[in-house]
Amino acid sequence: MKKIIIWALILVLCGVGLLLTRKKITQIIIPTCRSIWVKAQHYPFQDTTLSIDERVEDLLSRLTLDQKLNMMQHSNPAIPSLGLPAYSWWNEALHGVGRNGQATVWPMPIALAATFNPETVQKVFEEVAFEACEKYHKARKTLTSRSLREPIDYTGLTFFTPTINIFRDPRWGRGMETYGEDPYLSGIMGLACVQGLQGGKPGQDGLLAAACLKHLAVHSGPEGVRHEFDAQVSPRDLWTTYLPAFEYIIKNSDVQQVMCGFNRLNGEPCCTSNHLLLNILRNRWGYDGMVVTDCWALNDCWERDTVIPRHRTHSTAAQAAGAAFNSEVDLECGNGLDALRTAVDSGYVSEEKINEHVRRILRTRMRVMMPLKEKEKAPKPSPALYEYLKPVDAAAMSLVLLKNEKDLLPLHKGKTKIYLTGINAADTLMPLGNYNGIPLHTVSIREGLSKLFTLVDNPRNADVIVYAGGLNPELEGEQLEVDIPGFYKGDRTRIELPEDQCQELEELRHKNKPVVLLLCSGSAIALNGAALKSEAIIACWYGGEDMGTAIAKTLAGEYDCFGRLPVTFYKSTAQLPDFSDYSMQGRTYRYMTKEPIYPFGYGLNYGKYHLEDVTYNAESMTVKGRIVTDRKSPAGKMSKTVQVYLVGDDPQAPRKQLVGIYNGNGEYFNIHLDPFWLRRYNEKTIEMELPKPGTPLHLLVGLSSNDKNFIKITSEYSE
DSSP states (O other): OHHHHHHHHHHHHHHHHHHHHHHHHHHHHHHHHHTTTGGGTTSGGGOTTSOHHHHHHHHHHHOOHHHHHHHTBSEEOOBGGGTBOOEEOOOBOSSSOBSSSBOOOOOOHHHHHHTTOHHHHHHHHHHHHHHHHHHHHHHHHTOOHHHHHSOOTTOSSBOOOOBOOOOOOTTOGGGGGSOOSOHHHHHHHHHHHHHHHHOSOTTOSOOSOBOEEEEESOOOOOGGGTTTOEEOOOHHHIIIIISHHHHHHHHTSOOOEEEEOSSEETTEEGGGOHIIIIIIIIIITOOOSEEEEOTTTTHHHHOOOSSSOOOOOSSSHHHHHHHHHTTTOOBBSSSOHHHHHHHHHTTSSOHHHHHHHHHHHHHHHHHHHSOGGGSOOOOOOSOOSSSSOOHHHHHHHHOEEEEEGGGOOSOOTTTOEEEEESTTSSOSSGGGOSSOOBOSOOOOHHHHHHTTSEEOSSGGGOSEEEEEEEOOTTTSSSSOSOEETTEETTEESOOBOOHHHHHHHHHHHTTOOOEEEEEEOSSOOBOOHHHHTOSEEEEOOOOOTTHHHHHHHHHTTSOOOOOOOSSOBOSOGGGSOOTTOOOOTTOHHHHOOSOOSBOTTOOBOSSEEEEEEEEEETTTTEEEEEEEEEEOOTTSOOOEEEEEEEEOOSTTSOSEEEEEEEEESSSEEEEEOOGGGGOEEETTTTEEEOOOTTOEEEEEEESSTTOTTOEEEEEEOOO
16 A cells, blocks of 8 residues: 555656646747747848749758658648748638638639639639638747648638539539639639739749649540549540639649649549650640649559549559659649658659749749748739629629519618528528638528518518528539439539429419519520529529629619529530530530520620620720610619620531630620630641631620620631
8 A cells, every 4th residue: 555655746746847848848949930030040041132943942952852742732730940941832712711710712713714704703713812811920920839840721822713514414423612614714814813812923033823734635524424434535625624724823823833633634544644744734735833632542543442443543642742842843732741751762752843843843842831921912803894803893793683574683682571482592601602701601592682671471461572592502512422313523414493492483483472482503504394484583693702792682672783604504404415425516605506595605694785886996906885774773883794706617626615705884895806726726736726828717706695786797817
């Protein structure tokens, strides 16, 4: 018993000693970690008066091989001897800073695409970038020993956005993350995102953040088999549909990252494809930024999995790493560090090649890590539709008025009695879409309408029925665990409005009240029966934190800044080719010959207008004209959208394709046509080429891709 008491006393004393020691260690270590940069200020790579290239070469010369390899994974550990804190490259900003606490949630990209206004998109991502910088630098001021030593995902300034894959099929659940089905629209909207997010000018040292074009290339479902899927694509479709937006943004911006996709392209995994990453991206396009893998994409090349079907194109992880890093992949989002080390030891990848990768990594990291005071501020965009853009403005500009029978809308604010129903009426998660942050507030449709209208509990007492239906992000999205009729793994198996909603709308029609159908979704929905008979229909998408307010103010006539459809609204699933067939034949407005419900580019306003005096100057490649208002808008002003299409003169070329947009509220429009979008595919050279001088150009100028009153212009191409 005496021995037990003695040992107990010893343990107690040891415990007290440990607590005291831990306190002292904490007092010493944390300040030391916080001052880690101060102790290493004598290295040239930390001198921001030197050029980025000089700083990169100095730091590169000080790294060991193991330190270089560590940097080629998305989670970079700290290097205390050089004063380098830990850093994770993985962060999300699809429509606001995502997965990093409270942040503004803007409309989803498909909704932003519907604005048909790249200035709006650029302004949105300027706001996102400054919010991200504020978060990042605030966090750096309160660094802990752990955050200095260990990389923490979703805390950095390198963002895996924008998604510029072509939304070729409305069944793809991730289509909401894209800028629609058209290469031109995807290109100009994606470019605006990059310019807003990164700020600055090409070649300028300091960047607000680093954008990333994804997913190169030909990635648009099916989600359930994406880890093994082999997209078979003809050279013509590759160059005319799937690649142009990537190429355009790369050639017109300083975009810092490009992400290769999960899928295979014509038999070869995108992340090990020399043809895609070397021949096209590096050699043809001259891209010298970072190539990043989609997260754990390299595992699909070698892993044998009984649960998730995979490519299994490589025998070992080291061989897959060798194929990727001996090609053009610079950074793996994943955990294949051991495989990379084995690849280097086995001679699959040389240290010279490693230096090439790390050089790119360091260049981008230094540019975004510069203190804010040393970054040149991004130039402000030219005036947009509104002097100050807020989430509610962006949401209102994304709404697309598809039908307004007998001018039912707008409704009388404060007077109209509304019976509101439908699965999305009170949902506060639906407006946020996916890849979102946590907003300080979210306004549901019910909450928004309740502030401007009298909501009643019985349709018999209502003047109007508002039905908030459609889909939600729990049904469509990235590789979801969903397997119910109409939905599978985040994709849809049928594009019609869910049957239970059709039945509800049928019952509501018997109430003999006009119906306003609000379609909330990330993609096109086929309508028929009672749904199609609704007196007014608005495509609302997933509009962000102030979606409910935007809808209410628009219904009240305070906004008339409606957008246009960035995707075709097909009549039924039967109009679509097989989902896994990547041929563009019969797909999107560019190739389909069947009549849709609502065509790409379609949309109405409360006010009405038409075009007059439309001309084309071949020398300046400019379409000009006058916008004549037929009926004034109840909002006082309205957005006006003019679209220019190029008519195909080759049986295999697109029937027509968007090549220019005007969006504003002026009386006149002026649209410059970029020669890039006038290029044609050469079957012999397998390249996109400019037309020869004197080649006829057939242009259509109108208000949608299927305008019945298109103004036709025939001219000649002039260099």
